[in-house]
Amino acid sequence: MRKFSKKTAIALGAAGALTVAGVAYAAWSSSGAGSGSVTSTSAINSTISPTGTSAALYPGATQTFTISVTNPNSYPVKVTSISSGSSAADGGCGAGSVTSDAVSNPSGTIAANGSSTYTLTAHMTGDADDACQGKNFSLTLTATLASAA
Template sequence: MKNPTLRRVLVVTTVVGATLGGGIAVAAWTSSGAGTAGAKAGTATAPTTGTVAASAFTSGLLYPGGPSGEARILVNNPNPYPVKVTSVVANGTPAGSGGTGTCTTTGVGWIAQSPNTSVPASGSATLILPGAVSMTTASDDGCQGALFSIPVTVTVVSQ
């Protein structure tokens, strides 16, 4: 710049602008306070179970004194979040139906399971549990071909 007056005006303007800007920053006040925020948890709804059609059982069938067999269970999750099935345990006496005759003494026993299977939010999953059931030699002859209903308790945890 060749004009000394213009240079002085620019320097003065810059100094005044910096001073005013600094004054504004110094004049800003800050404050804080403490209080509480609110939130509410939902309520978990218990899962429900359903039976699987007899036609689904093609392997892992039970025989008196034979190896452990396969159990299948439909688990319904009514919750708006996914869950994981952590355990399935017996909670009653198994009953047999649809066999070749009377199946009062089933001889069927349940082996506790920990499948760790996920069930989607508001969805369902069929659990296939190999080795979950067995049949003793005390089973009635009429239990041949029967479908067994085994009361269980299913425990789930949120994911």
């Protein structure tokens, strides 16, 4: 039997240990393949509601009023526009006696499940009928929103 020096014996022992460790690692390695799955949400329409009261209109007058736009979605949105509005006929008060201006690119972002207030401008026609006195005018508005995530 051949005798090895102490250095050689240590080197051979270390090499043997590494070989055994490499075989053990290789024996326990594996890989896998497959797929993952996620779903997207569906946008929920916002709601618009009046806030507070505004100064009273009269023929030819312009006043501001505020609305609240509520974001029921689970992500933030930006209001890109608010449409103009026009009053419906009410008794002798003709349709379109009161109108509001459209708003493009109002500032700010509405947080997920939050709301924000916007100021709009309303106008009463100069020739509004006497039947328009003391009325509460409802203007149909539409807000267009985009994801701000």
